[in-house]
Structure formats: structure tokens, C-alpha cells
Amino acid sequence: MYRSLSLSILFHAGIFAITFFTLPFIVKKPIDVPPIISIDLIQISEKTALPFAPKAREIIEKIKEEKERVVTKQAPPKIVKKEKQDAVPMPDQIKKKKPKETDKQNPEEVKDEIRQSSEFEKKELFDPNKIAALIDKSKEETADIQQKQSLEITQDQDSTVSLDKGLTITQEDAIKAQIFKCWNIPLGLPYDEDLTVRVRLKLNKDGSIMSSEILDHVRMNRPGQGFYKVLAESALRAVRLCNPLKMPATGHDKWKDLQLNFDAKEMLRG
Amino acid sequence: MKKILVTLFLILFTSKSFAVVTIDITRGNLEPLPTAISNFYIDNPEKFSEKIKSLKLEENLPKVIKGNLMRSGLFYVLDNKSYIQQPKLSHLKPRFEDWRLIKAQIMVSGKLRIDDKGRLRVEFRLWDVVSAKEIEGLALFATPSSWRRIAHIISDKIYQRLTGEEGYFDTRIIYVAESGPKTQREKKLAIMDQDGANNKFLTLGNELVLTPRFSPNGKMVTYMSYFKNLPRVYLLNIETGIQEVVGDFPGMTFAPRFSPDGRKIIMSFARDGNSDIYTMDIESRRVEQITSNPAIDTSPSFSPDGRFIVFNSDRSGFQQIYTMRSDGRGVKRISRGKGLYGTPVWSPRGDLIAFTKIHKGKFYIGVMRTDGTGERLLTQNFYQEAPSWSPNGRVLIFYRETAGGKKGQGSSAKLWAIDITGYNEVKIKTPTDASDPSWSGLLSK
Numbered sequence: 001m002y003r004s005l006s007l008s009i010l011f012h013a014g015i016f017a018i019t020f021f022t023l024p025f026i027v028k029k030p031i032d033v034p035p036i037i038s039i040d041l042i043q044i045s046e047k048t049a050l051p052f053a054p055k056a057r058e059i060i061e062k063i064k065e066e067k068e069r070v071v072t073k074q075a076p077p078k079i080v081k082k083e084k085q086d087a088v089p090m091p092d093q094i095k096k097k098k099p100k101e102t103d104k105q106n107p108e109e110v111k112d113e114i115r116q117s118s119e120f121e122k123k124e125l126f127d128p129n130k131i132a133a134l135i136d137k138s139k140e141e142t143a144d145i146q147q148k149q150s151l152e153i154t155q156d157q158d159s160t161v162s163l164d165k166g167l168t169i170t171q172e173d174a175i176k177a178q179i180f181k182c183w184n185i186p187l188g189l190p191y192d193e194d195l196t197v198r199v200r201l202k203l204n205k206d207g208s209i210m211s212s213e214i215l216d217h218v219r220m221n222r223p224g225q226g227f228y229k230v231l232a233e234s235a236l237r238a239v240r241l242c243n244p245l246k247m248p249a250t251g252h253d254k255w256k257d258l259q260l261n262f263d264a265k266e267m268l269r270g
Numbered sequence: 271m272k273k274i275l276v277t278l279f280l281i282l283f284t285s286k287s288f289a290v291v292t293i294d295i296t297r298g299n300l301e302p303l304p305t306a307i308s309n310f311y312i313d314n315p316e317k318f319s320e321k322i323k324s325l326k327l328e329e330n331l332p333k334v335i336k337g338n339l340m341r342s343g344l345f346y347v348l349d350n351k352s353y354i355q356q357p358k359l360s361h362l363k364p365r366f367e368d369w370r371l372i373k374a375q376i377m378v379s380g381k382l383r384i385d386d387k388g389r390l391r392v393e394f395r396l397w398d399v400v401s402a403k404e405i406e407g408l409a410l411f412a413t414p415s416s417w418r419r420i421a422h423i424i425s426d427k428i429y430q431r432l433t434g435e436e437g438y439f440d441t442r443i444i445y446v447a448e449s450g451p452k453t454q455r456e457k458k459l460a461i462m463d464q465d466g467a468n469n470k471f472l473t474l475g476n477e478l479v480l481t482p483r484f485s486p487n488g489k490m491v492t493y494m495s496y497f498k499n500l501p502r503v504y505l506l507n508i509e510t511g512i513q514e515v516v517g518d519f520p521g522m523t524f525a526p527r528f529s530p531d532g533r534k535i536i537m538s539f540a541r542d543g544n545s546d547i548y549t550m551d552i553e554s555r556r557v558e559q560i561t562s563n564p565a566i567d568t569s570p571s572f573s574p575d576g577r578f579i580v581f582n583s584d585r586s587g588f589q590q591i592y593t594m595r596s597d598g599r600g601v602k603r604i605s606r607g608k609g610l611y612g613t614p615v616w617s618p619r620g621d622l623i624a625f626t627k628i629h630k631g632k633f634y635i636g637v638m639r640t641d642g643t644g645e646r647l648l649t650q651n652f653y654q655e656a657p658s659w660s661p662n663g664r665v666l667i668f669y670r671e672t673a674g675g676k677k678g679q680g681s682s683a684k685l686w687a688i689d690i691t692g693y694n695e696v697k698i699k700t701p702t703d704a705s706d707p708s709w710s711g712l713l714s715k
Contacts, residue, residue, distance in 0.1 A: 172293055183298035184375065187344055187691075188435025188664065200290070230434035237375060237400040238298070259292040266296045 167255060171248050175258075178245055183238035185264045186230045195228060195265070197235045201258040208244035212236060215259075235262040302346035303432065304373050305339060306399075307332045309350070310380035310392070311357040317384040322414045327382055328357070331392065334421035335378065335428070337465055338439045341687075342429065342665075343694030348374055361395060366402045374399050378428060390414040394424050396431060406431045418467060423714055438660040439464055442710045443667065444482045444491055447471060448683060448703040452674070459493065461508065464709075466699040472506065481656075481706050485528045488710040492516065492526040492535050503537050505552070517550045517557055525569050530576045536560075538568040547581055547598075560598040572596070573616045573640070580604075580614040580623055580640075591625060593640065604642030613656050616640070618711075619663030622690065626655040626668075635668050637690055648692040661711045665689055667698070669705040 167175070189195060198215040214220065214236065220229045239260070247255055310328045312318065339345035353360075354368040361379035369377050380394040389411050396406035408427060410420050419440060426437030447460040459472040459479050472491075473479060480501075482493035491506045503516040503526040517523065519539050526537040534549045547560040547570045561567045565585035572579055580593045591605040591614045605611040609629030616623055620640070627634040627647065633654045636647040654670035667687045674681025683705045685698040698707075 167291055172291075175293055176295060176297075179293075179295050180297045181299060183295065184303050185298040185300060186433045187300070188429075188433030188662075227434040230432065233398065233401070233405070235295075237398065238295075240400045241375070255291055257290045259290045261292060261294045262298075263294060263296050264298065267298060267300065 167248070167251075171255075175245060175247070178242050179238055179260065182241040183262070184234060185267050186234050187268070189227050189231060189264055189268055193227070195231050195263070197228070197232045197262040199235050199239060199260045199262065201239065201260065203245065203247065203252075203256050203258060205252045206244055207247040209239065212239050231262065231264060235260070238262070302344055303375055304348060305345045305376040305378070306348050306353060306369055306372065306374035307336050307339075307378045308353060308355070308360045308380075309357045310382050310394075311361060313381050313383040322384070322390075325414065325417065327390075327414070327417055331382070331417055331421045331424075332378070332380065334418060334465070335425045338422065338425035339428065341465070341696055343689055343696075344429075344433060345376075348372055361393075364397055364399075366397075366399050369397075369399045376428075376432065378424075380424075384414070385411070390417060390420070392417075392420050392424070394427075396428055418463065419713070422463070422465075426712070426714075435664060436662045436712070438662050438665065438709075438712070440713050441661060442484075442488065442713065443685070443698075443707050444472075444484055444710070445669075445685060445700070445704045445707040446479055446482065447700065448705060449475075452681065459491070459506070460700075460702075460704070462700070469701055472508070472511075481525060483527045483708045484710040486530060486532045486711055488713055490528075490532075491708075492528060494524045494526060503535065505535070516552075517548075517555065519548075519557075523548075527571055529572050530574050536570045536572060536579065538570070540566075547579070560596075561594070561601075562598075569613050571615045574618050574620045578616075578640075580616050582612050582614055591623070591642070604638070604640070605645075606642055607645055615657055615659060617659050617663040618661055622663070624657040624659060624666050626657065635666060635688065637666075646692065648688050648690065649686075649695060654686070656706050658708045660687075660709050663690075667707045667709055669707060671705075 200213045200215055202210040202212075204210050214232050216228075217232075219225050220232050222228075309332055312328055336347045340347050352372045354371070355365055357379065359365075360369075360377065361381050364377055364379065375398075377397040377399050378394060379397065380392060383391040383393070385391050390413065391409060391411050393409040394407070395404055397403070398405045406427060408424070410423060412420050422440040425439040429435070429437035429439065441464045442461055443464055444459065444461045447458045448455055450456045455478075456475040457479050458475040459482055460469060461472055462469040473495075478496040480494045482491050484491060489508055491508060493504055493506065494501055495504050501522045501524055502519070503523040504513055505516050506513045516526065516535055516537070521539060521541040523537050523539050526535050528535060529549070533553065534551050536547065536549045538545045539548045544564055545566050545568055546562055547567050548557055549560060550557045560570070560579065561581075561583075563583065563585055565583050567581055567583045567585075570579050570581040577596055578593055579596055579598075580591060582589055582591050584590070585592075586603065589610040589612055590603055591611045592601050592603050594601040604623075605625070607627070607629075609627050611625050611627050613626045614623050615625070617637075622637045623640055624635065624637050627636055632650050633652065634647040634650045635654060635657050636645060638645040648666070651670055652673045654668055657666040657668040659666060665687050667685060669683055670686050671683045672681050683703045685700055685704045685707050686695060687698055688695045
């Protein structure tokens with residue numbers, strides 16, 4: 001009796017000792033106070049569209065100059081410079097160098113954009129009766145530019161263009177949020193299968209949909225792919241319900257071709 | 271060399287696709303789909319006799335469809351009063367702007383006709399209002415008296431077309447209708463349509479009946495009944511009304527269920543305080559013992575492919591859920607949570623097992639995957655049990671008793687249905703108290 005009791009006590013004491021020495025939380029250490037980190041609040045769009053930002057800044061500056069030349073009174077003071085200072089300096093400076101090099105390689109492209117945007121700014125200054133004419137002009141011009149680009153694209157240019165494309169995360173989120181509301185997910189779909197419907201959109205400048213197309217439409221009409229058809233149709237309904245999309249006021253070139261991948265897996269798994 | 275060239279080309283080619291902004295849409299709206307169901311219009315009213323006219327099919331048929339879709343929780347049917355266009359015109363060519371105006375995304379229209387043979391011809395069309403096109407159209411024939419089934423079949427078609435999943439409206443439910451005081455309860459077998467219509471009693475109530483289950487084709491029912499105080503499993507043909515005892519067991523048999531091919535009945539047989547699982551071939555009457563364990567094994571249910579059986583057993587000391595192969599080998603415990611688990615039922619889809627769980631005096635209905643993972647409790651109450659699957663494996667029907675006084679006065683038992691997402695709990699109307707529901711397969715299959 002006593003023997004077993006003492007044995008038991010011994011073993012228990014042993015276990016206590018082991019836990020005391022091995023488990024870290026029992027040993028109290030003074031809490032390390034983390035060093036204070038200063039945080040600057042910045043616009044996420046500056047970070048997410050980095051390849052575009054330096055170019056844009058140049059463009060905006062040029063526009064600004066032009067504006068100052070035309071009418072100094074009406075032009076509102078731009079905060080562009082301030083943004084520059086607030087932004088985190090390190091990555092900006094690094095990336096500044098790269099686009100400059102590319103600028104030299106294909107200066108034409110930048111010029112096009114300058115012309116386009118300056119036209120825009122001027123529009124506000126002219127009398128409203130001429131707006132219609134201006135819009136027409138701008139259409140012609142953009143068409144010209146598009147043609148030029150499509151003719152002159154080389155492999156190098158193409159890769160730089162692809163860097164310039166792409167929306168910022170906030171812009172993307174804004175589009176997502178719109179579609180989320182419009183999309184009624186068909187709840188009967190199997191959640192184990194790979195069901196992603198890719199819809200290609202062509203958008204007008206006002207965000208209205210010029211055309212919508214399902215990329216894998218062959219699969220839609222294949223026998224045994226009933227689920228896919230249901231999902232594809234729901235995706236098309238969502239796109240049409242959301243028409244016109246609220247898109248950023250500028251940069252039509254960036255978002256005129258849009259591909260939406262509708263994937264219900266996450267939602268259906270719950 | 272060729273390969274390298276091809277890959278190079280592919281790389282260059284694919285780099286071009288970056289030009290398009292791609293956005294992943296991984297979330298959406300889980301709100302019910304706004305749907306409009308227009309009244310149907312009568313094509314040849316001169317052929318409609320007074321009797322058929324009194325059925326008011328042009329209103330009632332869409333009403334039954336509306337009830338079905340609303341109960342599913344996946345559709346919201348807009349109020350008739352908001353519809354702008356006349357039924358006749360909307361069936362020929364809807365003015366989609368009008369329907370878009372009331373925020374409908376889907377519209378259903380229909381036409382009724384009595385043909386030369388006196389049959390009812392129902393034509394319906396399903397319109398995608400947003401895309402402005404017809405997505406389904408069908409004509410069905412039947413005797414005018416079976417118009418409810420037509421409405422259910424149309425509901426199934428709509429459901430399938432818009433959710434991608436088979437419907438469950440053209441089905442029936444068999445249950446135990448209860449009446450009288452708790453101490454002297456009268457229990458009858460009753461059958462009704464899935465929406466509670468066409469309620470019929472199949473037995474007189476002289477004997478106690480429990481746990482009725484449909485055969486896969488919906489023509490037979492197996493259940494347990496106390497005849498001369500001996501509980502035994504019976505087989506009932508719904509069409510002929512013929513009843514018979516299943517097997518000649520020297521003791522009590524209970525918890526019967528059909529195999530997925532409808533050829534066998536699987537049940538528990540109790541002797542000397544021990545119960546094991548047996549199957550019996552309906553045609554040859556050959557009996558096979560599946561489990562032989564000193565514990566109580568009961569509530570067996572086949573997987574839809576017939577290869578596995580799920581059952582509950584107290585061999586671990588507490589009642590838990592086990593699976594095994596259909597020959598009784600490879601027994602595996604799958605329920606791992608706290609509490610007692612019972613009445614497991616394999617989903618017709620094959621992916622889930624529904625069960626009743628008792629924990630800390632509360633009753634839960636839940637589902638888990640077939641390996642026991644992913645346990646989800648859908649609903650909790652004072653007393654509820656016996657879940658049964660809808661044929662598409664999306665909805666569970668079960669019964670729930672409310673707490674009464676000390677002697678059970680004032681308590682009531684009713685049928686409820688719940689979606690496997692845990693949303694959309696609805697009470698199913700029955701003329702009397704009800705328990706032990708079992709859902710049939712699709713009748714039109």
C-alpha cells in the first residue's frame with residue numbers, strides 16, 4: 001500500500017518537474033516591449049499600380065504645365081507632389097529608374113497618352129457647345145492610337161504594356177463588389193468539381209458592356225455538363241444585371257478588356 | 271529543337287494574354303432568386319367542363335408551383351399583384367422590360383388546353399428575364415384530376431434548370447399519424463404528397479406502427495408493427511394494400527429499410543437482449559446475418575451504391591455510428607464527438623450521413639461525411655429525431671416533439687424539413703400529429 005503510494009507520489013512529482021522545466025509558459029520572463037514603429041497611412045493604389053505610377057506622375061506633371069500655360073486661375077492646385085513625399089520612399093525610388101529606361105525605348109507610347117489626357121483636361125475649359133465635337137474627335141484619336149499600338153507592338157513593347165495594364169487592388173475590389181451583389185449562385189452545384197466559368201467582357205468608356213462571351217462555351221453544350229451550363233448562365237445573368245459597371249473614370253485602355261472568373265466553390269463549401 | 275521552338279512560341283503567345291485584366295469572382299449572392307410565376311392562360315375555354323373550371327387550374331396550378339419553389343428556400347416568388355403583363359401575352363413573348371421592372375430574374379408562363387381526348391395539356395415556358403430568352407419549355411399531358419402532379423413535375427424542371435440539381439417535388443412522404451392522449455396513442459400509417467396535399471391513411475390504427483420506409487420505386491413500404499404484442503417488420507404494397515410479415519424470426523424485428531436496388535430489406539433482429547443486423551431477400555426470403563456482436567447493433571442504412579452499410583451500435587459503451595462493407599466486414603467507428611449518436615441515414619447523393627445526436631439533454635439533427643469528418647449540427651431542440659433524405663440529398667425531413675406537461679399533455683409532434691446548409695427550416699402541415707417521416711424517390715422516374 002505505502003509502497004505503491006510513494007511510487008505514485010514519486011512519479012507525479014517527476015511529471016511535475018518535467019513539465020515545470022520544459023514547458024516555456026511556466027517560466028516567467030519579462031515581456032519584451034516591441035520597438036515603436038511609426039506607420040504612414042498611404043493610398044493602396046499607389047502601391048498596387050507601381051509600374052504605372054511613375055509614368056502617370058510624369059504625365060500629370062506635363063498636363064499641369066500645360067494647364068498653367070492655358071489658364072492658371074481655373075486649374076485647381078494638385079496634390080500630386082505631396083503624394084510623392086508621403087509615399088514610402090524605398091520601393092518608389094527603386095522603381096523610378098526602371099520605367100525611365102523603358103521610356104527611352106518606346107517614347108511614342110507615352111506621348112500618345114499625354115496627348116489624350118491633355119485633350120481631356122482642355123475639354124473642361126472650352127464652352128459646352130463644342131463638347132460634342134470634342135468627344136467625336138477624342139474618339140477618332142483613340143481609335144487612331146489603338147490602331148497604331150496594335151500595328152507597332154513588338155515583343156518587348158508588349159511585355160511593358162502588360163505591366164502597365166492591370167487595375168489597382170481597390171479598383172478590382174470595387175468591380176468585385178458590384179458583381180458579388182448581382183450574382184445569384186446556383187446552390188445545387190457540386191462543390192467537389194472544378195467549375196470555373198470564364199467570361200470575357202468588352203467594356204465601353206461609360207462602363208456599359210459592349211459584348212460578353214463565355215470562353216469555354218463548348219463545354220456548355222456538352223452532354224453531362226448540365227452543372228456547367230447552369231453556372232455559366234448564372235454568370236451571364238450577373239454580368240447583365242450589373243450592366244453598366246461603375247468603372248474608374250480614367251484609364252479605359254486598362255479595363256476595356258476584362259475577364260471574370262466565376263468560381264462558386266468557396267461559397268458552396270460553406 | 272522543334273520542342274524548344276514550340277515552347278518558346280507558347281511562352282511568347284501566352285504572355286500576350288496578360289493584356290486582359292482578370293478578376294476572380296469567388297463570392298456571390300445567396301439570396302433566393304427573384305422569380306415571377308404568371309397565371310396560366312386557357313387556350314380553349316369552351317372545352318373546359320364546369321367540373322374542370324371549378325378547379326381553377328389557371329390560378330391553382332401556378333400556386334402549387336409557387337408553394338414548392340418558396341418552400342425550397344432557393345426562390346423568392348414575387349407577388350402576383352405586381353405583374354404588369356397579361357398571362358396570354360407573357361406566354362407568347364414576354365415584355366422583358368416589364369418583368370425587369372419588378373426585379374424578376376426568372377419568369378414562368380403557361381398555357382392550358384383540353385385536347386380532343388379530354389386530356390389536360392399543360393405547356394409551360396421558363397424565361398431568363400435578364401438575358402431576355404427562353405431557357406426551358408415543355409408540354410405535359412394528364413387527366414385533369416392529376417393536375418397537382420403536373421405542377422410538381424413542372425416545379426422539378428424549374429428547380430433543376432436553375433440550380434443544376436434534380437428536384438424533389440414530385441415525391442410523397444409516408445409517416446405515422448398520431449392522435450389521442452399520450453398514454454393511449456393511436457398510430458396509423460399515412461401517406462401524402464411532399465407539400466402535404468392528398469393525405470391518406472393506410473392502416474386503421476388497431477395496431478401500433480413505427481418507422482415506415484419507402485422502397486426505392488415508391489410502391490412498397492416496410493415498417494414495424496405490434497401485432498398481438500409481437501413487434502415485427504412488415505411489408506405493404508401501397509397499390510394493392512396487401513400486407514405481409516417479413517421473414518420468420520423467433521423474436522422481435524425492427525428498424526427496417528430497403529436496399530438501394532429494392533431487393534432486400536435490412537433490419538435489426540433482437541434475441542436475449544442482444545440485437546444484430548440481418549438482411550432478407552424479398553423474393554427468395556433468404557436471410558443473412560451481417561453483424562454478430564454482443565452489443566446492440568441497430569438502425570442500418572445502405573449507401574446508395576449498396577456497397578456499404580451505416581448503423582449504430584453501443585459496442586464502445588455508448589451509442590455511436592459505425593460503417594462496414596455490405597458483407598459485415600471492415601467495421602469502422604465514424605462518430606467521434608461527445609454525446610450519443612443514432613438513426614444514421616446515408617444520403618442518396620452518397621456524400622453525407624444524417625444522424626440524430628443527443629448531448630446534454632438536447633436533441634440535434636446533423637450531417638457528417640461518410641468518414642465521420644465535417645460533422646455539422648443543423649438544428650437543436652427539446653426532442654427531435656429520425657431524419658430522412660429528399661431524393662436529391664439536399665433536404666432532410668424529421669419530426670419534432672414539443673415539451674408538454676408532466677403527463678405529456680399539451681405536447682405535440684410535427685414534421686419539419688431543413689436544408690443541409692442549416693437554413694430554411696419549415697414545418698410541414700399534417701392534419702394530425704405526425705412522426706417518423708420517410709421521403710419517397712421521384713415518382714416520375
